[in-house]
Amino acid sequence: MGILSRFFDDGGADAVGYFLLLSSVVRATFWWTEGRRLRSQRRPVGRISRLTLFPVKSMAGIDVARLDCATPGAHVGPFGDRDFMVTLGDDHKFVTARHEPRLYMIRPKIKDEKFSLEAENMETLLINLKDIEASNIVTYGIVHDSVKVLGLDCGAKAGEWLSRFLKQAGYRLLYLSPSLEKRAIRNGTVNYAPWTSRVDLDNKMAYQDFSTYHILSESSVDDLNKHINDSSKSVSVDNFRPNIVVSGVSAYDEDNWTKVYIGDAEFSNVKLCSRCVMTTVNPKTCKLTDEPLKTLRKYRKLVPSFGDSPCFGVNLILDKPGTIKVGDTVHAVIGQPPKLAA
Numbered sequence: 507m508g509i510l511s512r513f514f515d516d517g518g519a520d521a522v523g524y525f526l527l528l529s530s531v532v533r534a535t536f537w538w539t540e541g542r543r544l545r546s547q548r549r550p551v552g553r554i555s556r557l558t559l560f561p562v563k564s565m566a567g568i569d570v571a572r573l574d575c576a577t578p579g580a581h582v583g584p585f586g587d588r589d590f591m592v593t594l595g596d597d598h599k600f601v602t603a604r605h606e607p608r609l610y611m612i613r614p615k616i617k618d619e620k621f622s623l624e625a626e627n628m629e630t631l632l633i634n635l636k637d638i639e640a641s642n643i644v645t646y647g648i649v650h651d652s653v654k655v656l657g658l659d660c661g662a663k664a665g666e667w668l669s670r671f672l673k674q675a676g677y678r679l680l681y682l683s684p685s686l687e688k689r690a691i692r693n694g695t696v697n698y699a700p701w702t703s704r705v706d707l708d709n710k711m712a713y714q715d716f717s718t719y720h721i722l723s724e725s726s727v728d729d730l731n732k733h734i735n736d737s738s739k740s741v742s743v744d745n746f747r748p749n750i751v752v753s754g755v756s757a758y759d760e761d762n763w764t765k766v767y768i769g770d771a772e773f774s775n776v777k778l779c780s781r782c783v784m785t786t787v788n789p790k791t792c793k794l795t796d797e798p799l800k801t802l803r804k805y806r807k808l809v810p811s812f813g814d815s816p817c818f819g820v821n822l823i824l825d826k827p828g829t830i831k832v833g834d835t836v837h838a839v840i841g842q843p844p845k846l847a848a
Contacts, residue, residue, distance in 0.1 A: 547839045547840075548765065548767050548837040548838060548839050549837060549838065549840070550835050550836070550837050551752075551754075551755055551759060551763070551836050551837065551838045551840075552723065552752040552753055552754040552755040552759075552835075552836045553752065553753055553754050553833060553834065553835055553836060554750060554751070554752060554753075554768065554830065554831065554832050554833060554834045554836060555724060555751050555752065555753035555832065556569060556743065556750075556751035556832065557569065557570050557571070557572065557573050557580075557749065557750060557751075557830065557831075557832055558570070558747070558748065558749055558751075559573065559580055559581070559582050559585070559587055559616075559749070560587055560588055560747060560749075561585050561586070561587070561588070561589060561590055561614045561616070561621065562588070562589075562590040562591070562592070562612070562614050562623070562679075563588045563590065563591045563592070563600070563602060563713045563714075564592070564601070564602040564603040564604075564606075564609040564610070564784075565609050565610065565612045565613070565614055565623070566610060566611070566612065566613045566614065566789075567744075567747065568582075568614060568615070568616060570582055571831060571832050572829055572830065572831040572832070573749065573829070573830050574827075574828075574829050575719070575771040575824055575827055575828055575829065575830060576824065576827050577709055577710060577718065577823075577824050577827070578688055578710050578711055578712045578718060579711065579712045579714060579718045579719070580718075580719065580749055582616060583616070583619050584619060584635060585616055585621055586682075586712055587712060587714065587718070587749060588712045588713040588714045589681060589682050589712050589713070590614075590660075590679060590680065590681055590682075590713070591647055591655075591657060591679075591680045591682070591713040592606075592609065592668060592677060592678070592679060592680075593647045593648075593677070593678050593680060594674070594676050594677055594678075595676045596676075597648065598645070598646055598647050598648050599647070599648045600647045600648060600649045600713075601677070602784065603784050603787050603792075604782060604783055604784045606672060607787045607792040607793070607794065608671070608672055608792055609672075610787060610789055610792050611625055611626065611792055612624070612625045612671065613625065615630075620632070621633045621635065623667070625671050628667065628670070628671050629667075631663070631664060631667045633660060633664065633679075633681075635681070637661075638658050638659075638660050638661070638681050638683070639658065639683055639685075641658070641659075641661065642658065643658060643659040643661075644656060644657075644658060644659075644686070645657060645658070645659045645678070645680065646680075647680050647713075649713070649715075650715075653689065655682075655688075655689050655713065656682070656686045656687055657680030657681055657682050657683075657686065658680065658681045658682075658683050658686070659678055659679075659680060660678070660679040660680065660681055661679075664678070664679040665677050665678045665679060680713075682712050682713060688710035688711060688712065689710065689711060690708045690709065690710060690711075691708070691709050691710075691711055691716070691717060691718070691776070691823060706823070709823050709824070716776070716777075716821055717776045717777075717821035717822060717823050718822070718823050718824060719749050719750065719773060719821070719822040719823065719824065720746075720747070720748040720749050720750070720779060720819055720820070720821060720822065721748055721749070721750040721751075721752060721760055721763075721766065721773075721819065721820050721822055722743065722746055722748040722750070722751055722752070722760065722779075722818070722819035722820070723751070723752045723753070723755045723757065723758075723759060723760050724743070724751060724752070724753045725753075725755055725756055725757040725758075725759070726757045726758050726760065726818065726819070727741065727742065727743055727746070728757065729757035729758070730798055730801065730802065730818070733801045733804070733805070734797055734798065734801045735801075736797070739795050739796075739797040739798075740797075741785070741797060741798045742789070744789040745785045745786075745787075745788075745789060745798065746779075746781075746785060746818060746819055748819055750768070750822075750830070752836050758843075760819065760820045761778060761817075761820065761843055761844055762840050762841050762842065762843050763775055763820065763838035763839065763840065763841070764838075764839050764840070764841035765825075765838060765839040766822060766836065766837070766838050767836070767837040767838065768828075768830040768834050768835075768836050768837070769828050769829055769830045769831065769834050770826070770828035770829065771824065771826060771827060771828030771829065771830050772824070772825040772826035772828070773822040773823065773824055773825060774822065774823055774825050775820055775821075775822060775841075776820075776821040776822060776823050777820075777821050778808060778812075778817035778818075778819070778820055778821070778844060779817060779818060779819040779820060779821050780808075780811075780812040780815040780816070780817055781798075781799060781802060781815055781816050781817065781818050782799075782815060783799065785798055785799060785818075786798070786799055798818075799816065802816035802817075802818055803816050805846065806818055806846055807846060808844055808845075808846055817844075817846070
């Protein structure tokens, strides 16, 4: 009591500091204890069969043997997942395959820590991160209609290359340099439904939509194709663009994984991944169909959380950095399955 009296006698400043420190200690102790409790409940559920990095939002991915996992997203050397984004026009709106399916036809390449873009009937576009950072042309893009995100302009040459390939003037390529402020996961339009595990929604992200990692099982894709009546419209993992693909599990098992442990990395389930028209773009032909949304809406809707958008795969965020590899065993804490509409 004497200690507290001295704090308050000093005008309260010391008391405020004391209680803030105590609150931080209590919070850290709780999460440390909670982490130990959850780790004791984990069990092996499958293996990683595929890892994919998507350096440029909505362009083709790069299959890799390993990913280094950090808070803003996966990375290979200096190149991170969705570290680049395409914008169009003076209003700086971001462009994805939802608006321009031909973006899928652009293939990012990483070799010896050099980055380039390739496309049919186009010269290779070399992108030098050091030059971009030295120029330091800070600009921005608008995502989800109103959210402003910062980026470094990759220069006139990159913009002209994109404009020629996409046959429209005004395209620019943005790079989210490590020096720039990143947006928080909660700074989007998604409704975080009540089944989600406890996560820090103030974690920072690159140019991903709603979370920094996406996991999906091969079995879920196989089961979806059994539901699609027209075999000519069957889909593949590529329609859904996950970073982590898991084999050796039953269809939709990933829905129930509240915590995921791979190698020395740890993840939390933020929510089921709500799906949009982008999944209907054929990754090989860039043509749109009505699948898989037509079929998914019959049995994978989570109403009212996502309205008419069906759910498929799981959005994760990182709790503990680490390296994951193809072939790694996936461990998970199993929770209650979400209640999907019939």
